[in-house]
Amino acid sequence: MGYTSFTKEVFDAFQANDRPGPIHMLNLIRLRAQAEYPDGRQATGAQAYADYGKGSQKVLERLGGRIVWRGAMEQMVIGPQEIEWDLCFIAQYPSAETFAAMIRDPDYRAAMVHRQAGVADSRLIRMMPLPTGENFGG
Numbered sequence: 001m002g003y004t005s006f007t008k009e010v011f012d013a014f015q016a017n018d019r020p021g022p023i024h025m026l027n028l029i030r031l032r033a034q035a036e037y038p039d040g041r042q043a044t045g046a047q048a049y050a051d052y053g054k055g056s057q058k059v060l061e062r063l064g065g066r067i068v069w070r071g072a073m074e075q076m077v078i079g080p081q082e083i084e085w086d087l088c089f090i091a092q093y094p095s096a097e098t099f100a101a102m103i104r105d106p107d108y109r110a111a112m113v114h115r116q117a118g119v120a121d122s123r124l125i126r127m128m129p130l131p132t133g134e135n136f137g138g
Contacts (some may be wrong), residue, residue: 002121029087048118055111
């Protein structure tokens with residue numbers, strides 16, 4: 001089973017956590033080989049996600065967000081060996097409300113058609129940015 005969207009209950013809990021300050025959203029994305037558009041149009045999952053990126057990036061930037069980290073998965077060292085992610089990145093938003101505003105934005109919603117068509121599985125993990133410490137524990 002792939003995870004490609006959140007439930008109303010999870011989004012309500014997300015919005016209830018309205019602490020001040022920026023949030024980071026860790027995105028782990030596995031793409032479909034072939035996109036699955038409701039209207040039957042043909043594209044690869046990578047092409048569909050690229051179209052999602054073009055549409056959503058404008059909204060992200062307009063709301064003051066940005067991509068703060070991108071990486072390419074090379075190997076699962078600890079964890080299920082059968083799980084691989086095609087795209088890994090962290091997006092920063094000025095606040096949780098900014099993320100919620102993006103989700104409601106009509107331009108973003110139009111771009112989501114491509115995300116839903118291209119993504120087989122994903123994880124979206126909300127994080128609170130912390131200062132870098134001297135070691136792994138703090």
